[in-house]
Amino acid sequence: MTERVASATAVLVCQGRATADGRYAVDRFSDPVARMLLDEAERLVVDLVRAGPVPAEAATRMAFEMVRRVGLTMVPRTVAIDDAIRVHGAAQIVILGAGLDARAWRMTELSRATVFEVDHLASQRDKARRVGDLVPTAERVVPVAVDLAIERLGPALEGAGFAPQAVTTWVWEGVVPYLTRKQVRSTLAQVAELSATGSRLVVNYQMASSVTRVMRAVMRLVLRVSRQSDPLAGEPWRSLWRPDRMRGLLGENGFAVTSDSDLLTLATGLSLPAENNGSLRNGRVAVAVRD
Ligand SMILES: C[S@@+](CC[C@H](N)C(=O)[O-])C[C@H]1O[C@@H](n2cnc3c(N)ncnc32)[C@H](O)[C@@H]1O
Numbered sequence: 593m594t595e596r597v598a599s600a601t602a603v604l605v606c607q608g609r610a611t612a613d614g615r616y617a618v619d620r621f622s623d624p625v626a627r628m629l630l631d632e633a634e635r636l637v638v639d640l641v642r643a644g645p646v647p648a649e650a651a652t653r654m655a656f657e658m659v660r661r662v663g664l665t666m667v668p669r670t671v672a673i674d675d676a677i678r679v680h681g682a683a684q685i686v687i688l689g690a691g692l693d694a695r696a697w698r699m700t701e702l703s704r705a706t707v708f709e710v711d712h713l714a715s716q717r718d719k720a721r722r723v724g725d726l727v728p729t730a731e732r733v734v735p736v737a738v739d740l741a742i743e744r745l746g747p748a749l750e751g752a753g754f755a756p757q758a759v760t761t762w763v764w765e766g767v768v769p770y771l772t773r774k775q776v777r778s779t780l781a782q783v784a785e786l787s788a789t790g791s792r793l794v795v796n797y798q799m800a801s802s803v804t805r806v807m808r809a810v811m812r813l814v815l816r817v818s819r820q821s822d823p824l825a826g827e828p829w830r831s832l833w834r835p836d837r838m839r840g841l842l843g844e845n846g847f848a849v850t851s852d853s854d855l856l857t858l859a860t861g862l863s864l865p866a867e868n869n870g871s872l873r874n875g876r877v878a879v880a881v882r883d
Contacts, residue, residue: 602711608666654811664872665855676794677702686710702729704731711737759790762795859872
């Protein structure tokens with residue numbers, strides 16, 4: 593296990609969900625726990641975004657814009673993944689790169705499920721501190737420290753009580769871009785080995801987009817120049833995938849894709865302002881079943 597600092601992008605997406613909770617798609621999206629997982633300083637920008645007016649000062653405005661846009665992206669992504677988990681109804685869930693995912697503390701549908709949360713040790717320690725004595729809605733939450741880039745999933749999961757013969761829902765949200773293609777291939781091969789027939793994999797991945805690349809570069813430059821902390825600094829994107837390639841890779845590993853939609857399509861019918869459409873077009877959620 594490589595020791596490292598806790599993930600900053602996990603905090604960023606948690607801030608996004610905290611900005612969106614109770615404001616957008618209220619009949620479909622809800623994450624009241626996200627705010628509880630944030631430190632006081634991390635809540636400041638969330639409160640600014642929720643309050644509305646765009647700050648005049650450039651530096652504050654950039655942090656504001658980043659969190660606001662992430663919030664808009666989180667809504668369709670979360671709704672699609674929550675729906676897939678509910679529909680499958682498995683009693684064993686594995687969340688790969690769980691970060692500050694709050695499903696095990698907010699989804700009452702998991703009351704009979706064991707949720708294994710896989711992440712770097714540093715991110716897990718940080719999460720344990722943030723969670724404190726919050727009571728899970730899942731029957732059991734089991735942290736499993738694995739660095740997907742260099743460690744084997746199977747021994748760690750099985751050592752933590754994971755049952756490979758049981759049907760599993762795997763959630764792989766917001767993690768694929770941070771792994772190289774080789775690491776994605778290797779992780780998927782391990783997931784396949786550990787998946788009983790009928791298991792589902794819900795994978796969120798990112799397509800290449802020059803607009804997104806330029807936007808991220810500009811945001812990061814402004815943050816650096818204005819000496820604000822940059823949540824993207826330590827976690828570069830390492831792999832972006834075309835849908836046909838992702839489908840092919842899933843197929844090679846015995847996972848048949850049952851749906852694969854971009855976030856803009858998944859946002860249809862959700863009450864969201866139509867202003868983050870570029871980013872929504874490039875993020876996707878695929879659901880695949882192990883045959
Ligand atoms: C953007 S966050 C997403 C967190 C969570 N899935 C969500 O959507 O809220 C990326 C997460 O992937 C984890 N991650 C990135 N590379 C990883 C690796 N090699 N092994 C385990 N976890 C990793 C990070 O620690 C972080 O928690």
